[in-house]
Amino acid sequence: MTGSHVAINRDYWNGMAADWVAAGERNWRREAPVWGIWGLPEAELGLLAEGLDGKAAIELGCGTGYVSGWMTRRGARVTGVDVSSEQLATARRLARDHGADIAFLEANAEATGLPAGSYDFAISEYGAAIWCDPDLWLREAWRLLRPGGGLVFLGNHPLALMTAPNSGAPSEAILHRPYRGLGRLDWTGVEIDPGGVEFTRTTAGWIAVFSEIGFDIEGYLELYAPDTAEGTRFSVPADWAKRYPCEQVWKLRKRA
Ligand SMILES: C[S@@+](CC[C@H](N)C(=O)[O-])C[C@H]1O[C@@H](n2cnc3c(N)ncnc32)[C@H](O)[C@@H]1O
Numbered sequence: 001m002t003g004s005h006v007a008i009n010r011d012y013w014n015g016m017a018a019d020w021v022a023a024g025e026r027n028w029r030r031e032a033p034v035w036g037i038w039g040l041p042e043a044e045l046g047l048l049a050e051g052l053d054g055k056a057a058i059e060l061g062c063g064t065g066y067v068s069g070w071m072t073r074r075g076a077r078v079t080g081v082d083v084s085s086e087q088l089a090t091a092r093r094l095a096r097d098h099g100a101d102i103a104f105l106e107a108n109a110e111a112t113g114l115p116a117g118s119y120d121f122a123i124s125e126y127g128a129a130i131w132c133d134p135d136l137w138l139r140e141a142w143r144l145l146r147p148g149g150g151l152v153f154l155g156n157h158p159l160a161l162m163t164a165p166n167s168g169a170p171s172e173a174i175l176h177r178p179y180r181g182l183g184r185l186d187w188t189g190v191e192i193d194p195g196g197v198e199f200t201r202t203t204a205g206w207i208a209v210f211s212e213i214g215f216d217i218e219g220y221l222e223l224y225a226p227d228t229a230e231g232t233r234f235s236v237p238a239d240w241a242k243r244y245p246c247e248q249v250w251k252l253r254k255r256a
Pocket of ligand 1: 083126
C-alpha cells in the first residue's frame with residue numbers, strides 16, 4: 001500500500017461493507033443504470049461508453065460491483081478493482097447470483113499492477129474518484145487505458161465540500177472551508193458519522209492534472225437533486241442540492 005490514506009480507507013470500507021450490501025443488491029437488480037446520490041438516470045447523463053460490446057472495461061474502486069455488472073450486461077469484458085476484501089466478497093457473491101463473469105482484483109486503484117494499455121474504458125463512481133489521490137489514480141488510469149480510451153468519473157462537487165461543516169453535519173448555504181487549496185479531506189475525526197480520507201481538487205486543479213497527465217476533456221456535468229427529491233442523503237439535503245450542484249462528472253479521453 002502506498003500512502004496512509006489507502007490503509008485508512010481500506011479499514012474503513014472493510015468495517016462498513018455490511019451496510020452497503022442492500023444498496024448493492026438493489027443496484028445489481030436494476031435494468032437501467034442510475035447514478036450518484038439521487039439516482040439520476042443513465043439516459044440523461046450518458047456515463048457508460050457507447051459500444052461496450054467486446055470492449056475491455058475497468059472499474060476503479062468497484063465496491064459491490066454493480067457498475068461492473070451493468071458493463072458486463074452491455075457485452076464488455078470487465079475488471080473490478082477494489083482495496084476492500086469485504087466489499088469484494090459482496091461483489092463476487094452478487095456477480096455469481098447474476099451470472100456475471102467479472103475479474104475482481106483486490107488492489108489499490110493508485111497502483112493496480114495490471115498491464116498497461118489493456119483497457120478501452122475506465123469508470124469510477126465514488127470509488128477511486130474520491131478515495132484516491134488524483135495525482136496517483138489518474139496517472140494509473142491513464143497507464144491502463146489504450147490511447148484514445150475513455151475515463152469517466154463521478155464524485156462530490158467542490159461546492160458540496162466547501163459548504164460541509166467540519167463536524168460532518170450536512171452541507172449548508174455557508175462556506176465552511178476555503179476553495180483555494182481544496183484537496184485532501186480527512187473525515188476520520190469528525191463528530192458526526194466519521195469517515196475516511198477523501199480527495200478532490202478545485203475545478204482549475206482538476207483541469208491542470210488532466211492536462212499534465214495526458215487526458216482531453218470531452219464533457220463535464222454538474223448534478224443537482226431532482227425536483228421530487230426529499231430529505232438528506234449522504235450529508236446532502238435535497239433542498240440544498242436543488243439549488244447547488246452536489247456532484248460532478250468528468251468525461252475524459254486519453255490523448256492518442
Ligand atoms: C462508495 S464505494 C464505490 C462503489 C459504488 N459505485 C458505490 O457508489 O457504492 C467506494 C469503494 O472505493 C473503494 N476504495 C477506497 N479506496 C480505494 C483504493 N485506494 N483502491 C481501490 N478501491 C478503493 C472502497 O473499498 C469502496 O468499496
